[in-house]
Amino acid sequence: MPTTYRVGLSGCGRMGATIDDEVKGGPNARLYLPYSHAAAIVACERMELVAVCDPVGEKAERIRTRYSAQRAYADYREMIERENLDVISIATRPSRHAEQVIFAAEAGVKGIYCEKALCNAVHEMDAMLAACEPRGIKFNYGTQRRYAALYRHARAMIERGDIGQVQTVVAHCGISVAQWGHTHAADMMLFFALDAEAEFAQGTAQAEAADWEGDRLTIDPRISSGYVQFKNGVHAYLVGAPNWEFEISGTEGQLRTLSNGMGYSLRQKDEHGELRPVAAPAAIVESGTLRGMEDIVRALDEDGDTRGNLPLACRSQELIFAIVESHRQGGARVALPLENRALSIAPDHY
DSSP states (O other): OOOOEEEEEEOOSIIIIITHHHHTTSTTGGGTSSOSHHHHHHHOTTEEEEEEEOSSHHHHHHHHHHHTOSEEESOHHHHHHHHTOSEEEEOSOGGGHHHHHHHHHHTTOOEEEEOSSOOSBHHHHHHHHHHHTTTTOEEEESOGGGGSHHHHHHHHHHHTTTTOSEEEEEEEOOSEETTTTHHHHHHHHHHHTTTOOEEEEEEEESOOGGGEETTEESSOOEEEEEEEEETTSOEEEEESOOSOEEEEEESSEEEEEETTTTEEEEEEEOTTSOEEEEOOOOOOOOOHHHHHHHHHHHHHHHTOOOTTOHHHHHHHHHHHHHHHHHHHTTSOOEESSOSOTTOEEOOTTO
């Protein structure tokens, strides 16, 4: 009989447990639901939500009841130590992520699903990797688009050469805050650049010199533009145009995801070199959060890798740090990996 994996939830707030209530009546609800960590865990046939944790006891008990978990805790350490968890799902503020990931890895938890932003500081990424990589932790990052079928199919079309060799990725994701919003954009820029390593990044953000305390940025700044050059030759651009669409151009065509994942368009060059619309495979609209949980199950079953593993999560998070650091340096190119491992984006409430 297939294993049912014991899961604990740390963080019973919006993304952890209640965001489904905000979108369930909307016209595109099927794009998201199940959306929260808790809802996706319960919907995953091979996972059992055995415990939840939140320092606000009333909130933890309310979410325990809502999702029929067995126990509620105020301390994630106690939950991990008592519940013999296979997987922990972390949906707290990013300032707590590194300590929880490290503790869970050292305590023997086998799988981790961690909400974005990954962490608040570059050195925290290094510590998370040092704890997880030697132990073979099956890790997925909460940038849920990379798990959903529409984006996976778009990536497959690129990999089989439907648009030729990829040249550029343009993220039409608007002007949004770095950690709370554009961690999603950075991950998709990386994803459609075929998860290549980056050479350097440049960008502009809405932050002033007074917002810095040494290497700590005390606000989560809005990013208005970003550029990344990847080592495989792909150029990626984050632009201020909204709609959460991603345009990937290659030597033989162009692919674009539409309306935040509700479809895509495909154009290919004809015999004259002109781009002409062609039929694209049918779009499948589904929950990326659920698919991310299922991907951890698959990796645990097979002792394989996950699609949003920790090295990739660190790679996309580092793009955010690099764009902000570029702004601090007047728009200069910032080489990757970052030399300054003390750099952080850490508002007090994060």
